Amino acid sequence: MTRSRKKRVDDGGAGRAKPDRRPTIREVSRLAGVSHMTVSRVIRDLDIVQPETRARVHKAIADLGYVPDRAAGSLASRRTGFIALMLPTLTNTNFAAVAHGLTDALRLADYDLLIAYTEYSLSEEERQLKNLLARRPEAIVLTGSMHSRGAAKMLLAAGIPVIEIADLPRRPIEHAVGFSNYEVGRTAARYLMSRGFERIGAIASSNEGDVIDHRGEERMRGFEDELARHGRPTELVIRHGHAPVSFDHGAAATPILLERRIDAVFAVSDLSAVGVVMECQRRGVAVPEQLSIVGFGDFEIGREINPPLTTIHVDFHALGLRTGRLILDLLTPGANVSAQVVDVGLTLVERASVRGVP
Amino acid sequence: MTRSRKKRVDDGGAGRAKPDRRPTIREVSRLAGVSHMTVSRVIRDLDIVQPETRARVHKAIADLGYVPDRAAGSLASRRTGFIALMLPTLTNTNFAAVAHGLTDALRLADYDLLIAYTEYSLSEEERQLKNLLARRPEAIVLTGSMHSRGAAKMLLAAGIPVIEIADLPRRPIEHAVGFSNYEVGRTAARYLMSRGFERIGAIASSNEGDVIDHRGEERMRGFEDELARHGRPTELVIRHGHAPVSFDHGAAATPILLERRIDAVFAVSDLSAVGVVMECQRRGVAVPEQLSIVGFGDFEIGREINPPLTTIHVDFHALGLRTGRLILDLLTPGANVSAQVVDVGLTLVERASVRGVP
DNA sequence: GCGAATCTTGTTAACGTGCACATTCTAGCG
DNA sequence: CGCTAGAATGTGCACGTTAACAAGATTCGC
Numbered sequence: 001m002t003r004s005r006k007k008r009v010d011d012g013g014a015g016r017a018k019p020d021r022r023p024t025i026r027e028v029s030r031l032a033g034v035s036h037m038t039v040s041r042v043i044r045d046l047d048i049v050q051p052e053t054r055a056r057v058h059k060a061i062a063d064l065g066y067v068p069d070r071a072a073g074s075l076a077s078r079r080t081g082f083i084a085l086m087l088p089t090l091t092n093t094n095f096a097a098v099a100h101g102l103t104d105a106l107r108l109a110d111y112d113l114l115i116a117y118t119e120y121s122l123s124e125e126e127r128q129l130k131n132l133l134a135r136r137p138e139a140i141v142l143t144g145s146m147h148s149r150g151a152a153k154m155l156l157a158a159g160i161p162v163i164e165i166a167d168l169p170r171r172p173i174e175h176a177v178g179f180s181n182y183e184v185g186r187t188a189a190r191y192l193m194s195r196g197f198e199r200i201g202a203i204a205s206s207n208e209g210d211v212i213d214h215r216g217e218e219r220m221r222g223f224e225d226e227l228a229r230h231g232r233p234t235e236l237v238i239r240h241g242h243a244p245v246s247f248d249h250g251a252a253a254t255p256i257l258l259e260r261r262i263d264a265v266f267a268v269s270d271l272s273a274v275g276v277v278m279e280c281q282r283r284g285v286a287v288p289e290q291l292s293i294v295g296f297g298d299f300e301i302g303r304e305i306n307p308p309l310t311t312i313h314v315d316f317h318a319l320g321l322r323t324g325r326l327i328l329d330l331l332t333p334g335a336n337v338s339a340q341v342v343d344v345g346l347t348l349v350e351r352a353s354v355r356g357v358p
Numbered sequence: 359m360t361r362s363r364k365k366r367v368d369d370g371g372a373g374r375a376k377p378d379r380r381p382t383i384r385e386v387s388r389l390a391g392v393s394h395m396t397v398s399r400v401i402r403d404l405d406i407v408q409p410e411t412r413a414r415v416h417k418a419i420a421d422l423g424y425v426p427d428r429a430a431g432s433l434a435s436r437r438t439g440f441i442a443l444m445l446p447t448l449t450n451t452n453f454a455a456v457a458h459g460l461t462d463a464l465r466l467a468d469y470d471l472l473i474a475y476t477e478y479s480l481s482e483e484e485r486q487l488k489n490l491l492a493r494r495p496e497a498i499v500l501t502g503s504m505h506s507r508g509a510a511k512m513l514l515a516a517g518i519p520v521i522e523i524a525d526l527p528r529r530p531i532e533h534a535v536g537f538s539n540y541e542v543g544r545t546a547a548r549y550l551m552s553r554g555f556e557r558i559g560a561i562a563s564s565n566e567g568d569v570i571d572h573r574g575e576e577r578m579r580g581f582e583d584e585l586a587r588h589g590r591p592t593e594l595v596i597r598h599g600h601a602p603v604s605f606d607h608g609a610a611a612t613p614i615l616l617e618r619r620i621d622a623v624f625a626v627s628d629l630s631a632v633g634v635v636m637e638c639q640r641r642g643v644a645v646p647e648q649l650s651i652v653g654f655g656d657f658e659i660g661r662e663i664n665p666p667l668t669t670i671h672v673d674f675h676a677l678g679l680r681t682g683r684l685i686l687d688l689l690t691p692g693a694n695v696s697a698q699v700v701d702v703g704l705t706l707v708e709r710a711s712v713r714g715v716p
Numbered sequence: 717g718c719g720a721a722t723c724t725t726g727t728t729a730a731c732g733t734g735c736a737c738a739t740t741c742t743a744g745c746g
Numbered sequence: 747c748g749c750t751a752g753a754a755t756g757t758g759c760a761c762g763t764t765a766a767c768a769a770g771a772t773t774c775g776c
Contacts, residue, residue, distance in 0.1 A: 022517065024762055035726045040764065050724065065515045070492045071438060072762035074429040075731045079764095090457055096448040103475075112489065115473055117461075131470065134428045157423045159380065247662040278662045301659055304605040304636045382732055393756045398734065408754065430732035433761045437734095 023064040032060035043068055074136065083111050083327060084137035086128065088120045088213075089244055094297055094316040095143070098165065101320020102141065109328055111138070120211045120243050126151045133158050139327045141165055143215075147173075161330045165323055167215045168343060175330070177323045177342040181215045184312050184346055185222025188266040188294050191348060193230060195356060197264035197292065200227065201236030203253040203276075204268040205243045213243035216268040219296065223266055236262055250275025254283070263291060264354070270295035270302045270311055277305055277353065288355040298349060307352035314346050381422040390418035401426055432494065441469050441685060442495035444486065446478045446571075447602055452655055452674045453501070456523065459678020460499065467686055469496070478569045478601045484509045491516050497685045499523055501573075505531075519688045523681055525573045526701060533688070535681045535700040539573045542670050542704055543580025546624040546652050549706060551588060553714060555622035555650065558585065559594030561611045561634075562626040563601045571601035574626040577654060581624055594620055608633025612641070621649060622712070628653035628660045628669050635663055635711065646713040656707060665710035672704050 025043075029036040034053060041049050042057040049057070060066075074080040083106055087095045103113055114135055116128040126148050132140065133154060139161040147155070155162050155173060162174040167181050192200045204220045205213055224234040238256055241249045250272035257265055257276065267273035273295030280287050287293060287307055295302055295311040302309035322342060330337050350357050383401075387394040392411060399407050400415040407415075418424075432438040441464055445453045461471055472493055474486040484506050490498065491512060497519040505513070513520050513531060520532045525539050550558050562578045563571050582592040596614055599607045608630035615623055615634065625631035631653030638645050645651060645665055653660055653669040660667035680700060688695050708715050 022515075026762080036762090037727085037764080038725060041725090044764090048723075053725085065512070067488065067491050067512070067516075069433075069494055069762055071429045071432040071494060072731090073764070075427075075433055075733085076762080076764035078731070080429060090448060090454040091451060093449060093451075096454065099448055100475075112493070113473070115471070117458075130425065133425050135470070136427060136429060154423070154425070157380075158425075247658055251662065274659075275662060278664060281664045300605055301632075304609065304633060305663075306636060306639050384732080394732090395734080395757085396755060399755090402734090406753075411754085427732055430761090431734070433763085434732080434734040436761075 022069075023066045025066070025068070028057065028060045028064055028066050031064065032057045080136045080138060081111050082114045082135055082137040084114045084116070084132040084135070084140040086125070086132070086140070086142040087115065087117045088143060089117050090115070092244065093299060094314075097316040098320040098323075101317040101322075102324045103320075104317075105321045105324020105328065109331075111327075120213060122148050122210055122212075126154075129154055138331055139163065141323060141327075143167070161327065163323055163326060165319060167218060168341065172339070172341055175326060175340045177319060177326060177340075177344065179314050179319075179344055179346050180222075181218035182222035182225075184296055184314075185219040185224070185266070186226040187222075187312060187346065187348055188219075188296070189223045189226035192264045192266065192292070192294065192354075193227075193232070195264070195292075195354060197355075199236060199261055199263045200232065200266075201238060201257060201260065201262035201264070202266040202268070203238050203240070203250065203257070203272060205241050205245050205249065206239040209242065211243055213245070213268070216243065216245070219268060236260060245269050246271045247275035247278065250277075251279040254279035254285075257291065258283075258285065264294070265291065266294045266296075268296065270297040270299040270309060273309055273311070273353075274299075274301055274305055277307075277309065288353050288357075292354040294354060303351075310351045310354045310357065311349050312346055313349045315344060319344050380427075381424045383424070383426065386415065386418045386422055386424050389422060390414045438494045438496060439469050440472045440493055440495040442472045442474070442490040442493070442498040444483070444490065444498070444500040445473065445475045446501060447475050448473070450602065451657060452672075455674040456678040456681075459675040459680075460682045461678075463679045463682020464685065467689075469685075478571060480506050480570075481568055484512075487512055496689055497521065499681060499685075501525070519685065521681055521684060523677060525576060526699065530697070530699060533684060533698045535677060535684060535698075535702065537672050537677075537702055537704050538580075539576035540580035540583075542654055542672075543577040543582070543624070544584040545580075545670060545704065545706055546577075546654070547581045547584035550622045550624065550650070550652065550712075551585075551590070553622070553650075553712060555713075557594060557619055557621045558590065558624075559596060559615060559618065559620035559622070560624040560626070561596050561598070561608065561615070561630060563599050563603050563607065564597040567600065569601055571603070571626070574601065574603070577626060594618060603627050604629045605633035605636065608635075609637040612637035612643075615649065616641075616643065622652070623649065624652045624654075626654065628655040628657040628667060631667055631669070631711075632657075632659055632663055635665075635667065646711050646715075650712040652712060661709075668709045668712045668715065669707050670704055671707050673702060677702050 025039050026036045029039045038049060039057050042054050085099060085102060090096055114132060114137055116132055118124045118128055129151050141163045143166045164172055164176045166178045168176050168178045202220060202223050204216050207217060220237060224237055227234050238253060240253060245268060250267060254276050267276060273293050276293055277287055280291060285291060295309050298311045298313035302311050322344060326340060329335055383394045383397050387397045396407060396411060397415050400412050443457060443460060448454055472490060472495055474490055476482045476486055487509050499521045501524045522530055522534045524536045526534055526536045560578060560581050562574050565575060578595060582595055585592050596611060598611060603626060608625060612634050625634060631651050634651055635645055638649060643649060653667050656669045656671035660669050680702060684698060687693055
């Protein structure tokens with residue numbers, strides 16, 4: 001076999017190389033007069049490299065402006081340092097808070113978050129997932145319990161920890177950190193019944209098409225079930241518009257609420273609830289005297305409006321943190337953590353948007 | 359410490375191999391009876407592989423559940439498919455919109471976004487930047503014109519397109535897509551003067567410590583300069599609290615505004631402005647009769663409150679899209695695009711929070 | 717003072733893919 | 747029927763790093 005292939009021109013002549021290429025660990029090692037492994041050890045702060053050797057290496061790194069290539073490192077070590085996060089959207093403050101919490105927990109261990117969002121679309125989910133897995137994340141975090149057939153299969157085959165967040169699925173793939181959206185709905189229903197309301201309703205988005213807010217739907221199921229359990233009618237649960245909901249959603253639903261003479265309403269989200277409050281203001285409908293309102297999510301705006309909004313609170317930043325810590329546990333070598341399901345719970349926050357609250 | 363680490367138990371007995379390892383391109387090629395290059399070509403949809411060969415390969419891929427390893431691909435091709443995005447925070451809807459726009463533009467070309475956020479901290483920026491560059495992004499997008507000495511150096515050395523967004527820097531590193539925060543401030547000042555207000559003020563966060571909202575500060579500079587240009591005093595520009603601002607910020611500033619008998623105020627952000635409106639409601643101060651308010655950002659909540667908020671609007675989703683398209687141009691092989699500075703402009707949106715608007 | 721233990725550094729071989737080139741195959745032509 | 751252009755597929759390495767092990771250098775104990 002005649003392999004006379006030339007390696008790469010060794011920058012024969014002038015010293016002035018104009019490297020379009022970034023410096024590599026070997027160039028650093030040459031400059032520092034050590035082997036490339038010593039440089040590698042210095043970078044990773046590993047072992048005990050002699051202080052003076054370490055200093056020489058650091059100087060060489062600074063002089064060359066060397067930045068390690070994590071892709072190469074990942075390949076060699078089989079550890080990418082990526083954690084994948086899949087969200088419906090970033091435009092929701094609560095999901096953004098989850099991302100923040102996760103980052104805060106993972107930053108210390110030098111993991112990077114790889115974020116994808118699906119816009120609440122199932123078909124997009126699978127495409128995104130395949131993309132994410134090609135980056136070889138060491139764990140994957142996803143929202144809720146809705147997965148396409150193909151998605152579930154890929155998840156299993158990936159051989160990495162899978163953590164479902166936000167919604168606590170009845171049958172988790174593996175780990176889960178979240179709260180029960182179903183319980184949110186039940187809590188809202190119980191609360192409104194205990195306050196003596198007669199015509200109790202709710203507003204949510206409708207479930208048509210590819211874009212479905214499964215978590216919101218779970219809340220509505222819980223709400224309806226709890227009403228039914230007490231022999232109350234559930235016909236005042238109104239579904240209209242589509243996810244993701246916002247102020248407009250509530251504003252648009254308000255005429256329907258008034259027309260059907262509802263006196264207390266549970267909104268699928270604070271944003272929707274705020275929309276109702278605002279629309280009532282515009283129409284001269286008194287809140288809470290004529291209409292009481294309970295939201296979900298405890299968004300900051302709900303605290304600021306008049307009257308402030310009664311809501312069900314979930315600490316999403318803490319949820320992200322907790323998820324991050326779970327991941328760190330799972331990824332600790334040697335640690336053998338069994339499947340975890342963590343319920344971060346929820347709190348009803350009473351404010352003036354419900355009649356009779358001081 | 360006796361840790362006689364074992365290699366990996368070789369699943370001694372049964373043939374039932376439970377491969378902890380994911381299948382590689384070579385295993386696919388073996389199963390399909392072709393070379394690994396043919397598989398590679400099929401995956402990348404390259405060249406013209408014979409339809410029947412292609413089908414065989416696709417079957418093998420499906421059978422094995424093969425997912426390509428992009429880290430290895432990146433190393434070989436010197437193309438990672440990453441675009442880095444550095445934001446102050448994700449909790450701001452407008453920044454989230456930028457991320458969405460960017461994604462929408464880049465999705466088609468199969469680029470992935472790598473997001474980092476600095477929490478408005480300069481010291482964090484440099485750390486994050488080093489991290490990002492180690493992932494070898496093909497372009498980097500960052501907000502504003504504030505960079506530490508070290509950050510600027512790394513950016514230059516990276517040898518990739520650098521796009522600054524949101525703020526249009528006086529002296530861009532390379533490319534820029536955004537609007538002039540300075541002009542935002544001037545526009546607000548001109549508008550309030552043209553409406554005949556006498557005691558014109560503003561509220562922003564203070565510039566103490568490591569966490570500074572440079573873009574907000576630019577708006578205030580423009581505001582003050584325009585006032586001064588018309589011989590107006592600028593003493594009613596109030597700085598308090600710290601970035602990132604939200605409803606609380608405006609609410610807390612309101613007593614100061616009232617005490618100083620300001621009759622029109624420009625708030626650094628809609629969120630802050632909404633906080634003022636709400637606090638006025640609570641205090642029985644009539645908006646806009648007693649106090650007129652202009653915000654910035656055109657957040658959805660500003661449209662919903664009563665009275666709706668006059669604001670300065672910038673289309674952040676379009677900004678993201680535009681940035682994405684610029685990146686695609688820059689990364690097209692052969693294309694030699696000169697340094698671009700794109701101003702996406704701004705619009706004053708008149709609503710009822712300013713006295714005299716119908 | 718000599719072997720063993722320990723500490724520090726070096727050598728070699730992967731990791732899984734794509735590029736550049738080499739080879740084989742097919743069709744078309746004189 | 748041989749030759750050639752072009753299409754389809756294959757071969758060998760390089761990408762930049764880390765794991766595993768090897769080899770010097772130094773210290774320690776008896």
